[in-house]
Amino acid sequence: MNSKVFSLHEVLAVARIHPFYSAQIQYPPDSKAIQNALDAAASDQAAPDFRLFPLTTKKQLYKAIERLTADTSPENTYRHSSYLSITGGGSGGLPMLFATDAFENRVQRARMGEFIRTCGLVGPGDWVLTTHTSGHFYRSLDLTLEILENAGASVLSAGNVMELAEVTAALAHYRGNVLSGDGSQVIRAIHHIATLPAEERKLIKIDKIIYTSEPLTPAQRAYVTHVLGPVKIYSLLGSSEAGPWALSCPDLTGDGPPEVPGAADFVFDTRTMRIEILDPSALDGGDDSAGEGGESLPDGSPGIIVQTSLQRLKNPLVRYVSGDIGSLHPLPELATTSGVIPLSELEHFRVLRLRGRDGRFSFKWYGMYFEFDKLAAFMQAEERGILQWQVVLASSESSPELTLEVRVLVPSSNVGDAVAAKSELVKAIEDYFVVFPENTHLFLIKFVKDLTEFERSSTGGKVLHFIDRAH
Structure with a gap:
């Protein structure tokens, strides 16, 4: 294979001067700074110390990405000549992009x-x-x-x-x-x-x-x-x-x-x-x-x-x-x-x-990841008015596709007396899970009457927020 790849030494040399890995660095290096880092790496005879870099999680990485995406300074090379792709599934707002x-x-x-x-x-x-x-x-x-x-x-x-x-x-x-x-x-x-x-x-x-x-x-x-x-x-x-x-x-x-x-x-x-x-x-x-x-x-x-x-x-x-x-x-x-x-x-x-x-991070449905911390934040937002919730991933009875059921408990006024509020909540949940004509037959929102309609843990009796029946 002839397509260009980089050595570990080169990657680490650039990572050391990149804001993904150092909060003290404001912008990613420009082409001149990258070349200087590569030249220094080429002259360094020592083997790269891989574990000088701590583990990087999505949460940590996207703190830096969110800042860099919003900064329109001409010096911010993160926004220059970039291929942009979405990461993860629904988020309740504009998706996060990786450049x-x-x-x-x-x-x-x-x-x-x-x-x-x-x-x-x-x-x-x-x-x-x-x-x-x-x-x-x-x-x-x-x-x-x-x-x-x-x-x-x-x-x-x-x-x-x-x-x-x-x-x-x-x-x-x-x-x-x-x-x-x-x-x-x-x-x-x-x-x-x-x-x-x-x-x-x-x-x-x-x-x-x-x-x-x-x-x-x-x-x-x-x-x-x-x-x-x-x-x-x-x-x-x-x-x-x-x-x-x-x-x-x-x-x-x-x-x-x-x-x-x-x-x-x-x-x-x-x-x-x-x-x-x-x-x-x-x-x-x-x-x-x-x-x-x-x-x-x-x-x-x-x-x-x-x-x-x-x-x-x-x-x-x-x-x-x-x-x-x-x-x-x-x-x-x-x-x-x-x-x-x-x-x-x-x-x-x-x-x-x-x-x-x-299981500590996310689950997947219809080709998209849904992160648990973002899902919890969405469901528990005050404006939603949701008292309790549960998500169930399961196998479909009528096809080999996987279904997703969202069970929610809301105050009775929101269910019976305020049709508009219920409709607005349904739309918000469907938008979050990216429900569209192709997968709507695999998605269900169920408004439950009380806590007895949720599945609970066998130990503490707590409502399980996520149940995987498919795997």
């Missing part, structure tokens, strides 16, 4: 495309139809298009607003063989294909699925193969902060460890991302007091995933707590014997076994 150097972003897309092609997910001859989201500051559609084109595929940009009937008609008409989208979008399209008459279904020849943003449950995977037959199911892993950086390919890793239900194995290139697995106790002090985190756990031991990107220099990502739980593993023998990846590349690849979100 990446636009050129660095394009180089990362090119390298991810090379990685996908090297691992054999897609290549010349593949026609991909993608239903990823665009607009409202989401960049998943244009990101997916360019990455897969860089991998050698031809891509149909369906987007998330195209009707399912048009999606299936396009797959048949253009002989598309790959369907791509967020996990929920893929399942929704497969569910529609299952309802088609036999003569229409046989015109659709999908042999690959590439999903992103959320895991497919074992039941959903079984449903996909039931409808489509022996289709290959791949996944891409990334985030607003780290960009795209890993992929799931059963041809290289197998179908996943049966002893860890719901886990998924992702292959990544150690030349582009450094991963630490730390004991969860590293964050026992909370988001505001993350320390150095201690030694990385040995291979196979699950813990919190900490990322350092070797593709981000202008706004470095150093020892960032992703909010996920996982473990590191060497590539299995299958990857070596498959002959898919050149041996010269294999030595740089490792496996991250992703086990899901750290």
